[in-house]
Amino acid sequence: MAMLSETFRKRSASRFARSKRLARIDYKWGYLMVAPLLAGLAVFFIWPVFRTFYFSMTDWGDFGSYVWSGGDNYRRLVRDPAVYRAFGHTFFYVAIYIPVLVALSTFLAVLLNKGVRGSGVYRTLYFLPAVLMPAAVGLAWRWLLNGEFGLVNTLLKLVGIHGPGWLTEGRTALPAIVLVAVWSMVGFQAMILLSGLQGIPSAYYEAARQEGAGGATLFRRITLPLLTPTLFFVSVTALIQAFQVFDLIYMMIGQVAIDHADTVVYLFYKQAFQLGAKGYASAIVTALFAVILAITAIQLRLQKRWVHYD
Amino acid sequence: MGKGIRWGQLTAVLAGSAILLSACGSNDKNGSPSPSAFAASPSSSASAAPSASPSASAENVTITYGLWDQVQQPAMEAIIAKFRETHPNIEVKIELTPWSEYWTKLDTAATGGTLPDVFWMNGSSIVKFAANGKLLAYDDYATADAFDWNVYPKSLVDMYSYKGKRYGMPKDYDTIGLWYNKALFDAKKLPYPDDTWDWNKAVEVAKQLTDPAKGIWGLPAQFQGQIGFYNTILEAGGYLLSPDGAKSGYGTPEGIRGIELQTDLILKHKVSPTLAQMTDTNPKDLFKSGKVAMLMDGSWNVKDFATTEYTKANADVAVLPKDKVRSGIIHGLGNVAAANTKHPKEAWEFLKFLGSKDAAEIQAKDGTALPAVSGGEELWLKSVPAFHLQAFVDMAKVSVQYPATLHSDKWDGLEKETLKSAYTGESSAADAAKLLGEKIDETLK
Missing domain, CATH: 3.40.190.10 (Periplasmic binding protein-like II)
Incomplete structure (x- = not known):
């Protein structure tokens, strides 16, 4: 008996050691394989984060010369009305963009999931704007939204509406940017949501239908709850991306309305690349980084309340 | 979809740091006039x-x-x-x-x-x-x-x-000259611009040429120093940079008048599109399509205008109208x-x-x-x-x-940011010009 248990112990111990050794080899290979990615991440993402934080405490001169300036940039930041304005515009943008984007892309995804004829074509069409360069999108929409000669206002005129100078009037500039941003991203997000929809087992629907549930109930009780993990992913990533909106504004809003549409990253660009104040610009993006971090943390915390993982 | 979470977190971190990356990407400064x-x-x-x-x-x-x-x-x-x-x-x-x-x-x-x-x-x-x-x-x-x-x-x-x-x-x-559209002048039987013109004459003729119904503008106020207010400031007898290089001339009476000569074209005489309209559609493009009668612009346009069908047939150029003197930017x-x-x-x-x-x-x-x-x-x-x-x-x-100083590559941005309100009529030319003068003087220290 003793012998037996002894043997057993030995055997299991050696098996354990072997598997540990194997695991170590596996890990080694694993690390080796992700090493290029990790190196890239470290060099291009993580190191710059620290550098930027360091630069936010420096004052820049010409041709890359800089001197330590401690908290000066942050003291200036909290007193700069342009910073508050930029954060205001950014929050305004995010507050409209995210709900509209998520609602529209969910709607589209559900439609596409119905398997209407030619849904493959629609899928491609909706997705197309996502592969276009934002600069090209901005340029094209700048033509469409031209106050005098744009297609949008020409069409509005046909139905008797005198359209505004979309990109040159303060009250329409930022909403116009939201419109274009939603247009360009809605197909992409719908594709992600569509994959989420297709992951919902059809058995649930069949069972519910046998119980007599109608379309609206199916959507509310089955589709929506089971889609929440995807919705969560979409809203977190879209939010982070929305906070960094820059290219469309840079491409589309001219000098005259920019005071009504400049966002934080636009302000960063202006300070860093037009005015050469790279230290102050670093402080501005560091502040934005903190804001995004905080909001993302809140989202992760809140997800327990509404995200269902089966 | 348990992966959703990790994805979300990872992407969050990546996206968050991506923006910081751009902060230290390069050191550059953009510069220069238009x-x-x-x-x-x-x-x-x-x-x-x-x-x-x-x-x-x-x-x-x-x-x-x-x-x-x-x-x-x-x-x-x-x-x-x-x-x-x-x-x-x-x-x-x-x-x-x-x-x-x-x-x-x-x-x-x-x-x-x-x-x-x-x-x-x-x-x-x-x-x-x-x-x-x-x-x-x-x-x-x-x-x-x-x-x-x-x-x-x-x-x-x-x-x-x-x-x-x-x-x-x-x-x-x-240098800068006064480009004009011969066809529009001929249609109204008006004489072409010449070296006898002053700004009063230019404005008077521009009013006759402006035709809102047809979308034709007499003389747009180009919103850029080198092809706009720099020239009129000099013609009003002012300067851009004082001889000792320590002060800018925007806030002087001549500087203010030079800017007013431009803003009046939009706000008072209505011979120029509004700043919003010019932001949407560049006055030069309007000129090239026959919608502008006179345009202050540079000699670098010669090849462009000579190879564009419409301007090749209809455009010509004269010296700038004078104010106190005739001058301009070289x-x-x-x-x-x-x-x-x-x-x-x-x-x-x-x-x-x-x-x-x-x-x-x-x-x-x-x-x-x-x-x-x-x-x-x-x-x-x-x-x-x-x-x-x-x-x-x-x-x-x-x-x-052209004023060349240690930080003149920043002037263009400051000018547009500050003078904008004078061109839209939200503030007076005098207030905007004085404010601009202070900002530019700051770069001269």
């Missing part, structure tokens, strides 16, 4: 007589030549080919960078010590580069070769000099060399050729540029016989040099 102005601006250059070049037996070297205008590349290549006839051992490689990225790239290159051997420079950035020791001073080479600087306009040679040293080989120059590009070039002697040989009449000839025939070297003008004047190009040469005689 992109559009120079993007189209041509230039020709030519070098002094290819001094019976000593280099036949010298070793083979390659130098790089940085420039931003694609339109001029063929002419530049022709110049290089000609240069190589006398300097077979020096190969020149063009590095073309579009205007929108040119200064960003140069700034980064200067920081990292990788500037092209020879490259284009303009008035708003020359001081910054020279003051920071990024450029090669030509004086020793010029003295050794007994090089004659007097064949170039003194104002251009001076603009590319810093603390008594010469850093730039004048390449071309440009600017020109310069060819400069990097301080740390490995081949300063070869670079100098190439620069001399770029400044010569031979090189000027190649470019002048193209119509794009008004060569800086004396004698180049005549060639350029003949390039487009349909236009009275003499107007630009006449303007050169009364024009004032």
Whole structure:
């Protein structure tokens, strides 16, 4: 008996050691394989984060010369009305963009999931704007939204509406940017949501239908709850991306309305690349980084309340 | 979909740091007056007589030549080919960078010590580069070769000099004139602009030419210094930069009047589209499609207007209307060399050729540029016989040099940001001009 248990112990111990050794080899290979990615991440993402934080405490001169300036940039930041304005515009943008984007892309995804004829074509069409360069999108929409000669206002005129100078009037500039941003991203997000929809087992629907549930109930009780993990992913990533909106504004809003549409990253660009104040610009993006971090943390915390993982 | 979470978190971190990355991506500063102005601006250059070049037996070297205008590349290549006839051992490689990225790239290159051997420079950035020791001073080479600087306009040679040293080989120059649409004048039986005009006359005629129903504007107020208010400030008897270089002239009574001459076109006389309309559609595009009767703009447009069907048939040019005096802005590009070039002697040989009449000839025939070297003008004047190009040469005689200071690459941004309210009518020209004066003075300290 003793012998037996002894043997057993030995055997299991050696098996354990072997598997540990194997695991170590596996890990080694694993690390080796992700090493290029990790190196890239470290060099291009993580190191710059620290550098930027360091630069936010420096004052820049010409041709890359800089001197330590401690908290000066942050003291200036909290007193700069342009910073508050930029954060205001950014929050305004995010507050409209995210709900509209998520609602529209969910709607589209559900439609596409119905398997209407030619849904493959629609899928491609909706997705197309996502592969276009934002600069090209901005340029094209700048033509469409031209106050005098744009297609949008020409069409509005046909139905008797005198359209505004979309990109040159303060009250329409930022909403116009939201419109274009939603247009360009809605197909992409719908594709992600569509994959989420297709992951919902059809058995649930069949069972519910046998119980007599109608379309609206199916959507509310089955589709929506089971889609929440995807919705969560979409809203977190879209939010982070929305906070960094820059290219469309840079491409589309001219000098005259920019005071009504400049966002934080636009302000960063202006300070860093037009005015050469790279230290102050670093402080501005560091502040934005903190804001995004905080909001993302809140989202992760809140997800327990509404995200269902089966 | 349990992966959703981790995905979300990872992406969050990545996206968050991506933006920070861009903060330290590059050190650059953009600069300089209007992109559009120079993007189209041509230039020709030519070098002094290819001094019976000593280099036949010298070793083979390659130098790089940085420039931003694609339109001029063929002419530049022709110049290089000609240069190589006398300097077979020096190969020149063009590095073309579009205007929108040119200064960003140069700034980064200067920081990292990788500037092209020879490259284009303009008035708003020359001081910054020279003051920071990024450029090669030509004086020793010029003295050794007994090089004659007097064949170039003194104002251009001076603009590319810093603390008594010469850093730039004048390449071309440009001035501002009053372009007009003959067809619109003929339709109203009005006489064309000429050198008897003052601003009152210009406004009076512009009112007659403006036709809102047809969307035709008499005289747009171009919202940019070099083709707009710089000229009228000078004509009102003002200055942009005080002689000692310590003060700007925007806030002076003349400076304010110069800006008012522009803003009145929009707000009082209604002969110009609003600033919003001009932001949507560039006045030059309106001019090229027959919707603008008169347009203040530069000599660099000659090739563009001569090759556009409509303007080729209907456009012509006169000197600017005068106010207290007739004046305007003169600017020109310069060819400069990097301080740390490995081949300063070869670079100098190439620069001399770029400044010569031979090189000027190649470019002048193209119509794009008004060569800086004396004698180049005549060639350029003949390039487009349909236009009275003499107007630009006449303007050169009364024009004032583009202000070049250590931070003049930041002026354009400050001007637009500050004067905008005067052009929209939200504030008075006087208030905006004074505020701008304070901001610009800040950059002069």
